[in-house]
Amino acid sequence: xxxxxxxxxxxxxxxxxxxxxxxxxxxxxxxxxxxxxxxxxxxxxxxxxxxxxxxxxxxxxxxxxxxxxxxxxxxxxxxxxxxxxxxxxxxxxxxxxxxxxxxxxxxxxxxxxxxxxxxxxxxxxxxxxxxxxxxxxxxxx
Numbered sequence: 001x002x003x004x005x006x007x008x009x010x011x012x013x014x015x016x017x018x019x020x021x022x023x024x025x026x027x028x029x030x031x032x033x034x035x036x037x038x039x040x041x042x043x044x045x046x047x048x049x050x051x052x053x054x055x056x057x058x059x060x061x062x063x064x065x066x067x068x069x070x071x072x073x074x075x076x077x078x079x080x081x082x083x084x085x086x087x088x089x090x091x092x093x094x095x096x097x098x099x100x101x102x103x104x105x106x107x108x109x110x111x112x113x114x115x116x117x118x119x120x121x122x123x124x125x126x127x128x129x130x131x132x133x134x135x136x137x138x139x140x141x
Contacts, residue, residue, distance in 0.1 A: 001053075003075040007082065010046060013039050014086040017094070018118055024097045025107045036094030043087035050080035085121065093117045096128045105135055 017035040024031035053076075060071025072078045093114055100110040109131050117124030 001076070003079050006046070006050075007079055010043060010079075010083050010086055013042060014090055017090045018114070021090075021093050021097050021114055022111070024101075028101060032094065032098055035090055036098060040087050040091040040094070043083055043090070047080055047083040047087060050076055050083060089118055089121050089124075092121070092125055096125070099132075100128075103132070105132065109135065 017039040020027070020031045020034040024035075060069070060073070060077070061067040062071070072081055096110055096113060096117065097107070099105075100107065110128065113124055113128040113131060115124070116127050
């Protein structure tokens with residue numbers, strides 16, 4: 001299996017989803033479908049296949065940090081971990097856009113959170129939730 005090729009393909013798919021999110025004010029329904037459903041599902045299927053197909057010589061595990069480090073020293077496991085991040089971060093980015101739109105929040109408040117979600121996952125989600133909280137508090141003051 002050519003893991004470099006799969007790495008490139010999953011990266012392109014994820015970037016297409018993030019592109020859809022950044023133009024979501026113009027195509028909200030399609031953005032929700034592409035970045036919130038279709039591409040995360042495709043990435044999840046890829047992840048599932050990487051996890052289910054047995055690796056030829058993988059070791060490690062999840063019991064200790066040393067085991068996790070050993071596990072991710074194998075290409076297949078590292079790619080599975082990467083695809084996991086791509087799928088979940090894209091899903092959370094799409095959820096953030098959809099939630100903001102449903103709450104009447106300006107896209108310009110969400111836009112700075114999207115790169116944070118893409119690059120730093122939980123920190124980006126925290127930034128989005130903080131933005132929502134500040135906006136809610138300001139609206140109800």
